[in-house]
Amino acid sequence: MAKNSDRRTEPVRLRELLQAPPGEGVDLALYDADATPAGPGDKAAGLAATAAMAAPLAGLQERLYAAATAGDRRRLLLVLQGMDTSGKGGTIKHVIGHFNPSGCRIKAFKAPTPEERDHHFLWRIMRELPHSGEIGIFDRSHYEDVLIARVRGLAPRERIRRRYGEINGFERALAEDGVTFVKVFLHISYEEQRKRLLRRLDNPDKHWKFQPDDIEARELWPAYRKAYELALKRCSTADAPWYIVPADRKWYRNWAVSRLLLEHLEELDPQYPGTDLDLERYRKMLLEGA
Amino acid sequence: MAKNSDRRTEPVRLRELLQAPPGEGVDLALYDADATPAGPGDKAAGLAATAAMAAPLAGLQERLYAAATAGDRRRLLLVLQGMDTSGKGGTIKHVIGHFNPSGCRIKAFKAPTPEERDHHFLWRIMRELPHSGEIGIFDRSHYEDVLIARVRGLAPRERIRRRYGEINGFERALAEDGVTFVKVFLHISYEEQRKRLLRRLDNPDKHWKFQPDDIEARELWPAYRKAYELALKRCSTADAPWYIVPADRKWYRNWAVSRLLLEHLEELDPQYPGTDLDLERYRKMLLEGA
Numbered sequence: 150m151a152k153n154s155d156r157r158t159e160p161v162r163l164r165e166l167l168q169a170p171p172g173e174g175v176d177l178a179l180y181d182a183d184a185t186p187a188g189p190g191d192k193a194a195g196l197a198a199t200a201a202m203a204a205p206l207a208g209l210q211e212r213l214y215a216a217a218t219a220g221d222r223r224r225l226l227l228v229l230q231g232m233d234t235s236g237k238g239g240t241i242k243h244v245i246g247h248f249n250p251s252g253c254r255i256k257a258f259k260a261p262t263p264e265e266r267d268h269h270f271l272w273r274i275m276r277e278l279p280h281s282g283e284i285g286i287f288d289r290s291h292y293e294d295v296l297i298a299r300v301r302g303l304a305p306r307e308r309i310r311r312r313y314g315e316i317n318g319f320e321r322a323l324a325e326d327g328v329t330f331v332k333v334f335l336h337i338s339y340e341e342q343r344k345r346l347l348r349r350l351d352n353p354d355k356h357w358k359f360q361p362d363d364i365e366a367r368e369l370w371p372a373y374r375k376a377y378e379l380a381l382k383r384c385s386t387a388d389a390p391w392y393i394v395p396a397d398r399k400w401y402r403n404w405a406v407s408r409l410l411l412e413h414l415e416e417l418d419p420q421y422p423g424t425d426l427d428l429e430r431y432r433k434m435l436l437e438g439a
Numbered sequence: 440m441a442k443n444s445d446r447r448t449e450p451v452r453l454r455e456l457l458q459a460p461p462g463e464g465v466d467l468a469l470y471d472a473d474a475t476p477a478g479p480g481d482k483a484a485g486l487a488a489t490a491a492m493a494a495p496l497a498g499l500q501e502r503l504y505a506a507a508t509a510g511d512r513r514r515l516l517l518v519l520q521g522m523d524t525s526g527k528g529g530t531i532k533h534v535i536g537h538f539n540p541s542g543c544r545i546k547a548f549k550a551p552t553p554e555e556r557d558h559h560f561l562w563r564i565m566r567e568l569p570h571s572g573e574i575g576i577f578d579r580s581h582y583e584d585v586l587i588a589r590v591r592g593l594a595p596r597e598r599i600r601r602r603y604g605e606i607n608g609f610e611r612a613l614a615e616d617g618v619t620f621v622k623v624f625l626h627i628s629y630e631e632q633r634k635r636l637l638r639r640l641d642n643p644d645k646h647w648k649f650q651p652d653d654i655e656a657r658e659l660w661p662a663y664r665k666a667y668e669l670a671l672k673r674c675s676t677a678d679a680p681w682y683i684v685p686a687d688r689k690w691y692r693n694w695a696v697s698r699l700l701l702e703h704l705e706e707l708d709p710q711y712p713g714t715d716l717d718l719e720r721y722r723k724m725l726l727e728g729a
Contacts, residue, residue, distance in 0.1 A: 215647040242539045249532045250540050343725055350722045356714045357505040364729055424646045432640045435633055439654050
């Protein structure tokens with residue numbers, strides 16, 4: 150009885166719920182893109198719950214940044230991957246908008262330039278990593294080199310096969326150096342993508358976002374899904390797990406990514422550094438006219 | 440009479456009010472750091488007016504970004520300068536926080552590294568300029584090379600004298616290439632800085648921001664003011680004027696910088712690009728099962 154009454158109701162840790170289990174196969178057909186696991190009951194509640202995380206997120210970011218000024222090497226890197234229209238840009242706007250922009254380092258990776266192609270695929274990634282105390286955000290990432298590269302055959306199959314291990318080694322080394330990875334796969338359904346593309350076509354203010362390639366890529370949907378499943382299987386590691394976030398509902402997506410960031414930052418628990426300075430002396434100097 | 444009734448009440452253009460007149464001398468003693476020129480009546484009204492600018496600012500930013508995807512080379516660069524504690528960081532947090540962070544390129548310039556010192560002083564600036572469609576934000580800038588460099592004698596006086604002209608040439612070339620400059624001098628008073636430094640000393644969460652140098656630099660206040668006056672006089676040009684923003688009141692500072700950005704973006708009036716694509720065809724493809 151005593152045992153029972155001692156038990157607290159722990160809030161669900163979303164990271165455990167959404168994590169792609171390291172080393173296990175992933176069948177995305179079993180993941181409902183419209184689901185809202187552990188989420189608020191509806192959109193209104195979701196928006197409110199996300200807004201309520203803004204202040205704690207900003208506070209933790211400031212502490213992370215402050216700690217770095219005293220030598221704390223830790224930093225966080227949010228990696229966003231997902232099919233076209235899955236909401237990578239929207240996530241950055243809504244979730245990262247809560248942070249102080251000075252402490253964020255955002256990079257959208259496009260098709261590699263000739264210079265980038267001349268280097269190992271991790272070369273351009275290395276250059277864009279967050280500094281200590283910063284929150285890095287990758288809109289696409291080194292995973293493109295095992296996703297589109299695989300689907301479109303942009304590199305020999307044998308080289309692509311090697312990349313999974315190279316990615317794991319790279320991420321492990323960074324994790325040991327203080328990088329906390331939050332790798333998020335924004336999971337949308339084929340039907341939801343159709344709706345979003347149609348909405349782009351129906352709104353003149355969105356035409357600039359529309360590419361014919363968006364529709365042609367839909368024929369490759371099964372190949373992309375397979376490539377994502379492989380990446381999620383081979384590169385969800387203890388050092389840097391993948392999270393599968395159902396993204397058909399934007400409010401849930403924003404809530405879930407905010408919540409994942411909050412859980413990781415709370416676990417990091419960065420602290421304002423103290424000071425060895427004789428502050429009383431400086432206070433006196435100021436009060437006496439300096 | 441007809442003439443009179445035709446006249447509309449034009450809202451005050453803040454940029455004209457705050458602009459350091461090109462070519463004219465500036466005596467900062469004549470500028471009240473506590474003033475609120477053309478501003479809302481009080482803090483509450485100021486916060487509300489600033490919040491009301493968030494949506495139009497974000498909308499204009501999106502159009503600027505969209506236009507660039509169709510070849511529009513325009514971009515905006517906010518340059519923030521001011522004494523320690525004048526609120527450069529706070530301005531970025533509050534004002535730039537309204538924008539989509541993906542379209543912003545923020546750079547805080549610190550003391551130059553050995554590599555940077557090995558180059559011309561504009562070398563490191565060139566590398567951090569906003570791309571087309573982006574909003575760049577410089578927390579300190581190339582002006583440090585005629586401010587602290589002058590006050591601390593970090594370069595021969597003759598070389599510093601040359602820099603004003605080099606800066607003007609550099610900014611003119613960029614302006615002709617599509618860069619809209621919004622150069623803001625955050626003007627705080629000696630007394631207000633004292634209060635802010637004391638507040639840092641009184642709050643353990645702010646101790647990490649405190650540097651003994653902050654107090655020692657106060658002895659150099661007159662030399663810094665003189666250096667600012669020179670920069671404002673020599674580098675407030677038609678291509679890239681300086682704005683003197685009274686910054687003792689944070690709410691006014693945030694309102695004024697937001698307002699300056701809004702006025703410039705409205706004048707740029709970027710447009711969503713149209714499309715030559717046969718959208719009806721793609722709509723059909725999607726509706727018929729693609």
